Amino acid sequence: MKTLRILLAAAVMTGICAAQRHKLVINAETPEGQLLQQIGQEQDTAKKTSLMEEFLAKHPKHEGAGWVLDQLVNSYLKANDFDKALDAGQKLLSLDPDDLSTSHNCLKAAEGKKDPDAIRRWAASTSALARKIAATPKPADADAEEEWKSNVDYAKQVDTYTEYALYVAALGAQDPTKRIALIEALQAQSPQSQYIRQLEGLYFLALRQAQQNDKAIAVAEKVLEREQTNEDMLLAVMDHYYNKKQNPDKVIAYGNKLAELMSSKPKPEGVSEADWEKRKRLMIGMGYWMSGMTYASQNKHVETDRDLRKALPLVSDNDQLKAQALFYLALANYRLGEPRNDKKLIAEALRFNQQCAAIKSPFQATARKNAAAISAQYGLK
Numbered sequence: 001m002k003t004l005r006i007l008l009a010a011a012v013m014t015g016i017c018a019a020q021r022h023k024l025v026i027n028a029e030t031p032e033g034q035l036l037q038q039i040g041q042e043q044d045t046a047k048k049t050s051l052m053e054e055f056l057a058k059h060p061k062h063e064g065a066g067w068v069l070d071q072l073v074n075s076y077l078k079a080n081d082f083d084k085a086l087d088a089g090q091k092l093l094s095l096d097p098d099d100l101s102t103s104h105n106c107l108k109a110a111e112g113k114k115d116p117d118a119i120r121r122w123a124a125s126t127s128a129l130a131r132k133i134a135a136t137p138k139p140a141d142a143d144a145e146e147e148w149k150s151n152v153d154y155a156k157q158v159d160t161y162t163e164y165a166l167y168v169a170a171l172g173a174q175d176p177t178k179r180i181a182l183i184e185a186l187q188a189q190s191p192q193s194q195y196i197r198q199l200e201g202l203y204f205l206a207l208r209q210a211q212q213n214d215k216a217i218a219v220a221e222k223v224l225e226r227e228q229t230n231e232d233m234l235l236a237v238m239d240h241y242y243n244k245k246q247n248p249d250k251v252i253a254y255g256n257k258l259a260e261l262m263s264s265k266p267k268p269e270g271v272s273e274a275d276w277e278k279r280k281r282l283m284i285g286m287g288y289w290m291s292g293m294t295y296a297s298q299n300k301h302v303e304t305d306r307d308l309r310k311a312l313p314l315v316s317d318n319d320q321l322k323a324q325a326l327f328y329l330a331l332a333n334y335r336l337g338e339p340r341n342d343k344k345l346i347a348e349a350l351r352f353n354q355q356c357a358a359i360k361s362p363f364q365a366t367a368r369k370n371a372a373a374i375s376a377q378y379g380l381k
Contacts, residue, residue, distance in 0.1 A: 035051065048071075077109060082113045086106055089103070089109065098133070103125060107122040107161075116179075120181060124162075124189060136151070167198070170202065203219055204223070204230075220236050231262055238250075251290055256288075258284070258286070259283075265280075292311055304331075305332045308332070312329070327363040346380070353371035
């Protein structure tokens, strides 16, 4: 009986071969063996793929099915036929669950499909398999040591690749819920990954977009403990505490930090000068506005006057913010000027009240009454 032995090496990654897995003895005198021999000799890629598909259709239980499936996975990947690559890869893994090269190829097929859910699933299973192989104890047999080392090195590289796959998928995800799921999968899989910090800003924004505000604030606070260079996080945390009327010292500190940061931050690439100037004005204005309003709630009139004067021209496009700033500026100046009969400060209080009274807001009626009272008391117009 004429036989041929064919040895198939598994995938190669950065020059390092994974374990040789699929060994096959061909009996060339059988129809199955003849078809396998024909597959091995065929040079045309399309014809070879067709022959392999024919073999699996006719002989799905043959011992050569693993060899053929492995060839097919790689052929489908090269042809960008990612659905077929995944289907063939899953069939091969059902025959050999520890085939790391095939699991890695399935992850690449999921990436090719740009399917966030599939990428997340295959990254998790591939990482788990890679770590299992990497943890394999060193063999006692010296002859097996070199192959063991190669397998462990390959497994570690694949595990690192799964982190990168999640990172790239998270960058490209348009749906915030998909982006969150990918980032959280990376956090769970590899808490110390180099990519987690690089994704913090996107994670925060995705959480905000998905209205998971408590988680977004927790992420922002963690980042701000380390560095205060993200204006969106500064504004969000400041706004969170301001609206909850909690931690006024943090509101003030973050407000001043936001104003300082945006005063010197360069324009990002790809943003127009007009858009950047508008964003800077808004951010600086909100920093001073929340700080000034927090001081107002503490009856710290000097600080209220200082910060709200800075905020006023920057929030003037928003009538509600402007009216509130004017109202509390008027109050601060009156409280500072009234005890010492400082006519200049009293005049400022009148002016701010009059400006507030000209804006339709919840403060309009009270500002109008205050202006009339000051005018009558001090004979001012």
